[in-house]
Amino acid sequence: MPPSTHTYMSKQTLNQTEGQSKEKVSFRVGDIISLDLEKYERKIKSIKIRARSELDIFEWSKRGYSKNNYWIPPSADNVVRIEESNVSREEFIEKFEVPGLPVVINGCTRGWPAEVKWNRETLLKKFEDYRFKVGEDDNGDPVRMAFKYYLYYLENEAIKDDSPLYIFDSSFGKLKRSVQQAEKTILKVSPFDFSSEVSTDNQNKSEEPKEKQPRFHRPCLLKDYKVPKYFDDDLFRLTGEKRRPPYRWFVLGGERSGTGIHFDPLGTSAWNTLLVGHKRWCLFPPSTPRKIIDPKLKGLDHEAVSWFTHVYPILVKVDKDQSRSFAEEFEMVQVLQKPGETVYVPGGWHHVVMNLDFTIAVTQNFCSPTSIEHVWLRTRNSRPKLAQKLLNKFTNLSNIGDSSSFVDDYELEVSETQSETDDSDGECLCYTCRENGKRYNDRKINEEIRKKKRKKEE
Structure with missing residues (x-):
């Protein structure tokens, strides 16, 4: 059951209080498209084993977190909120x-096509067979899952799984033509491409019926949203798309x-930016001791639900001996x-x-002129x-802002941080994950x- 220190509120009460509505699900995946359930069963077992090798296939719901209620009342929210239209960039x-x-900004999604297009039914029709990243294996390679099977998973096993699989995709993979056409020319397309449709001379000359032609494009998601005005001066753009990290x-x-x-x-x-559903956040200033927010506790893994x-x-x-909480x-x-x-x-x-429920969001990391010195020093180190x-x-x-002395401090020594990421996508190098990685490597060697x-002996 939920810890007694929480003050909980039901989902229905919260929605009524805030006047917010979740995405209304009027369909199930099987009602719209045909699914090979035998193939799904094979896939989901393989994906779960690869994504979390430390768990047996039957241990995904062993802690019973699905019985807990993690919703909190709006009064627990203590972040500052602003309206985009009322606050200038300066x-x-x-x-x-x-x-x-930290701050929460209202109004950034006004006029975004994503407000209308980003729902499970529309996305299912566009990305039915597209394989999104839902995790990483022990080698750091992405674990992918067809979107139709992922939505089916949310309707079934995910209801009881302690920490369900989660689409967190930065590249959306690379889409290629059929093998025969790939021998002549390989077309790599991502939903993050700015062009919504790609054509070639070979494609235009093709005399095959339309329905037999391979898929040459995926709908462009970049056109569905716009970077908020406060964050569009990302200095990492200077390095080019190929060089910069995810x-x-x-x-x-x-x-x-x-x-x-x-x-x-x-x-x-x-x-x-959240388009559908509700998310619960806890944030801590950089000076917060890591042992306070990431303690070594029995049964604690690196999943969000375990932390909460x-x-x-x-x-x-x-x-009793404290005047206030941590x-x-x-x-x-x-x-x-x-x-x-x-x-x-x-x-x-x-x-x-x-x-807290079914969610769809888009998120970006960026380097602004204000933080360039700090970011550059971290980047130089890793x-x-x-x-x-x-x-x-x-x-x-000629001018990159007042705090530009870092250019003259190129030879400055930079101390190592407690946790850092390399150039892989989403690798966590916290103490827990590092230790798990070491144990896994030791098992492999043995x-x-x-x-x-x-x-x-044989």
């Missing part, structure tokens, strides 16, 4: 970027899915994000996010080639040794 920089304070993600998931406690790579800031079940109650509890002492910010709201996360802020390219670009610019011994 005022936003002065009040939030420079001091490094920075934008299409995010879709069910209840209790989410991301564990972390801070964004390379010191970048982030914005997250085991760590959150400790933070909000006030002991949450108050370290200025924890809580957010109950609703449809149409954009959360701004300053660089260095630790945060954990959990979906991505030296990228940092050098940034430096070369900046030396050709297995290889045992195999060699058995072969010799």
Whole structure:
């Protein structure tokens, strides 16, 4: 059951109170398209094993988190909120970027086609067979799942899974032509391409019936949303799309899915706009001790639902010998994000996010002129080639802001951080994940040794 330290509110009460409505599901996947359920069963087992090798296939619901209620009342939300139309870019920089304070922005989605197009029925029709990233295996390779099967999973196993699979896709994969046509020319298309349709001479000359031609494009999702005005001066653009790390993600998931406690790579800031559903956030200033927000507890993994079940109650509890809780002492910010709201996360802020119901969102990491010095120093430490390219670009610019002394401090020593990411997509190097990785590698080595011994004995 939910910890007693929470003040809970039912989903229905919250929706009535806030006047918000979730996406109304008037269909099931099987009602719209035909599904090969035998294939689905094989796929889902394989995907679960690859995505979380530490769990047996029957252990995905062993903790019973689906019985808990993780909703909180609007009064628990203590973040500052602003209207995009009422706050200028300069005022936003002065009040939030420079001091490094999180804020929720209303009004960013006005006029976005995504407000209409991004729902499960429309997306299913467009991306039925597209394989979205739903996790990573132990080698850091993406684990992908066809969208139709993922939605079917949300309607079934995900209802009881403690921490369901979660679409968090930055690349959307690479779409290729059929094998025969690929021998002549390979077409790689992503839903993040700015052109909604791609054609070639070979395609135009084809005399095959339309229905037999391979799919040459996917609908463009980039055209469905616009980067909010406060965040469109991303300096990482100077490095080019091929060089820069993954920075934008299409995010879709069910209840209790989410991301564990972390801070964004390379010191970048982030914005997250929610189109459907509700998300629960907890954010902590960069100075917060890691042992407070990511303690070593028995049964605690790096899933968001585990954090809210085991760590959150400790933070909000006030002991007899304390005058205030850890949450108050370290200025924890809580957010109950609703449809149409954009959360701004300053660089260095630790945060954990959990979906309270079915959600669809888009999120991007960025480097603004205000934070360039901090980001560049972090980048030089973990991505030296990228940092050098940034430096070369900046030396050709006459003015990049007042805090530009970092160019003269190129030889400055930079200490290692507690957690950092490499150039892979979404790798977490927190203490727990590093230890799990070591144990996995040790098991692999021991297995290889045992195999060699058995072969010799035979």
